[in-house]
Amino acid sequence: MKESLLDIICCPLDKHDLELTVEERDEEDGEIVEGLLVCTDCGEEYPIEEGIPNLLPPDMRE
């Protein structure tokens, strides 16, 4: 996931901004491979796994 994607995505539940925590970056292109997106309003957490943010609401994840 490119960091600039933060300008385009939001919390799927309340549409507020997401705050990014990076756990692993790709050394070549700087993309976020593993990390966490947290809603600045409701606090819901959305994982970034294998470079893909999972922005499904918690009840739809599995």
Add this chain to the structure above:
Amino acid sequence: MSDDGAGAGDDGAGGAGDGADEGVPTDGESTRDALAERRGLGDPVYAPAEDSGLLAEAGVDRARGVVLEVGTGSGWVAERVRAAGAADRVLGSDLNPHACRAARERGAEAVRADLLDPFAADSLDAILFNPPYLPTDPDNEWDDWQEAALSGGESGRDLIEPFLDDAARPLRPDGLVLLLVSSLTGFPEVVEYAVSQGFDAETVAEESYPYETLSVLALTPRSDGA
């Protein structure tokens, strides 16, 4: 996979089901079987087909700026739009994690999402959507990823209507939606619904196939803000 005993794989041409002996299948089930056969069941990700080609062409011609393909599946349409080079960036979203991985492999910025839920207001210049649109009998669903990629519920519009309900929000005021619509889904109904949600609608591509006519609708937010 199918437990309806209709023998989806017999001869391809409207396999004799119970009482449906016309050559061309017209009910949702046999049409679905025919389409499913053409498209190859069993893969967890929808493979590009005629509808994908039509949507990709429209996207290459018209999608600019920040482009999102909703329900990107294999990511093939998104890849075509990106390869054409006229868009600034191309995103692909899908409910299906296998599809998200496939789309990322093809170079789209993948996001696992339910329709437009996690896309911010005024963030997109173009939204492409080839929705799951086959009308499906609720008692005869497959309940797997392939069904999620094909089935549009009883009307065929179960995903199209919620998509249109929300499409104006993430779209910039001068943005554009390119929506693939099949005659199986009810073309006039989709146009009417889009208009009721504040869009102007124009058909920008159309092709006929044995079981359906496919159209690409270009939807733009009406400037009167209705």
